[in-house]
Amino acid sequence: MERTPEIFDKIEAYLSNSLSQEDAIIFEQEMAINIELQEEVEKHRIMHTTLADQDTLAFKEKLIRISNKIKQEDTTNTRLTNRFTVFKVAASIVILLGVGSLFWHTIYTKNQTQGLDLYSEYYKPYPTEDIIRGETNKKTKEIVKHYTSGSYDSVVHLLEKHPHLKEHEALQIYLGNSYLNTNQEEKAVKEFKNITNKGKYYEIAQWYLSLTYLKLDKSEKAKTLLKEIIQYNGAYKDKAYRLLIAMKK
Numbered sequence: 001m002e003r004t005p006e007i008f009d010k011i012e013a014y015l016s017n018s019l020s021q022e023d024a025i026i027f028e029q030e031m032a033i034n035i036e037l038q039e040e041v042e043k044h045r046i047m048h049t050t051l052a053d054q055d056t057l058a059f060k061e062k063l064i065r066i067s068n069k070i071k072q073e074d075t076t077n078t079r080l081t082n083r084f085t086v087f088k089v090a091a092s093i094v095i096l097l098g099v100g101s102l103f104w105h106t107i108y109t110k111n112q113t114q115g116l117d118l119y120s121e122y123y124k125p126y127p128t129e130d131i132i133r134g135e136t137n138k139k140t141k142e143i144v145k146h147y148t149s150g151s152y153d154s155v156v157h158l159l160e161k162h163p164h165l166k167e168h169e170a171l172q173i174y175l176g177n178s179y180l181n182t183n184q185e186e187k188a189v190k191e192f193k194n195i196t197n198k199g200k201y202y203e204i205a206q207w208y209l210s211l212t213y214l215k216l217d218k219s220e221k222a223k224t225l226l227k228e229i230i231q232y233n234g235a236y237k238d239k240a241y242r243l244l245i246a247m248k249k
């Protein structure tokens with residue numbers, strides 16, 4: 001992507017919400033398929049975050065003043081020993097590292113919080129289906145009862161022992177959701193990945209897998225899956241598109 005003043009102006013207009021609704025939609029559609037544009041928007045967003053942090057800016061200004069003072073002292077005071085000068089330089093480096101660590105910790109914490117907020121907003125347990133609710137099998141009816149009542153620990157206990165789980169993708173979706181609701185995200189990842197692209201539950205599994213990655217703060221993996229869901233053009237396309245755009249704000 002060629003970086004031009006026009007593109008920068010459009011990015012700034014988008015981030016400041018000054019684009020018209022129609023132009024904003026067009027811009028977001030372009031972002032959804034243009035990785036370089038996504039990265040450029042994210043750079044501008046981070047810059048805005050940094051400039052908005054007055055405490056960080058004030059600390060950096062103080063650091064600059066300290067650095068200038070050191071230079072002046074080294075120029076005017078010839079009696080300073082080399083050892084003391086080295087000490088001050090080292091102290092300055094420590095401060096610089098501290099500022100960098102503080103900045104990236106702030107950005108990381110903000111991104112992690114955003115991910116959990118979006119997860120809470122978009123996650124809804126997969127509903128039980130009529131074909132499952134109508135099951136006459138006693139064990140399946142018990143699983144459905146626990147799942148619909150939110151007794152996810154019981155669902156996990158029953159489904160982990162299920163002898164034919166791999167033959168029943170709907171139950172795999174329920175188990176993955178139950179893992180998510182019992183803070184067993186890595187197991188949820190494995191369960192959703194077990195569902196192949198040959199069955200009707202594949203897109204559903206991909207959607208919940210993307211939410212699992214979001215909860216695990218693996219945003220890049222979540223974005224990749226969301227783009228694949230959009231390309232899949234199924235029932236979850238609109239949700240995936242809205243979530244992908246929300247992750248870039």
